[in-house]
Amino acid sequence: AQTVTQSQPEMSVQEAETVTLSCTYDTSESDYYLFWYKQPPSRQMILVIRQEAYKQQNATENRFSVNFQKAAKSFSLKISDSQLGDAAMYFCAYASSGQGAQKLVFGQGTRLTINP
């Protein structure tokens, strides 16, 4: 079974600075998808960024980018120019593209605090 590990329960960063959240995963599959979701205090999970494993190019979405290392099974999220609104729980998630697999497997989450 696939597992996702986020080794940083909490992280903090000064406003306008850059922070990197770590995620590793375990799988024997070659084709899959990886996601970062944000969960603010309102509880509603919001997709931040998505990476397809067959694509070597790292995904970027404005201030958010990933460092996808397939061989190392690592998928870190970099947030540039941190803003107060970035404060939230961040979850890394894995999805298999195989038949019969319709679930996201989430990590334990990293709580990100932005210091003004």
Added chain:
Amino acid sequence: DAGVTQSPTHLIKTRGQQVTLRCSPKSGHDTVSWYQQALGQGPQFIFQYYEEEERQRGNFPDRFSGHQFPNYSSELNVNALLLGDSALYLCASSLGRTGWLRRQYFGPGTRLTVT
């Protein structure tokens, strides 16, 4: 354009009781997934419904059951509630058989407390 809605927002139940949680997907979406998120944990997949059928089920006992209606809304039922069922229950919707691989839209969740 209405997003994913869930009801109720909060509820408190007693051990042994039964509960029904409801989810309306984002307009145009036909696939609904349910997740359980215990306090301080990441969400865990319960099951997914597409075209009114359960496509896949996570590692949850038969006390957890669900249903999808022709309008694509969905219910999650939990029987014989245990204290350990206390959690935030999240509903997520997507479009088509593989839309969930592109993006799922989550609702705000239902906070269930079992006493």
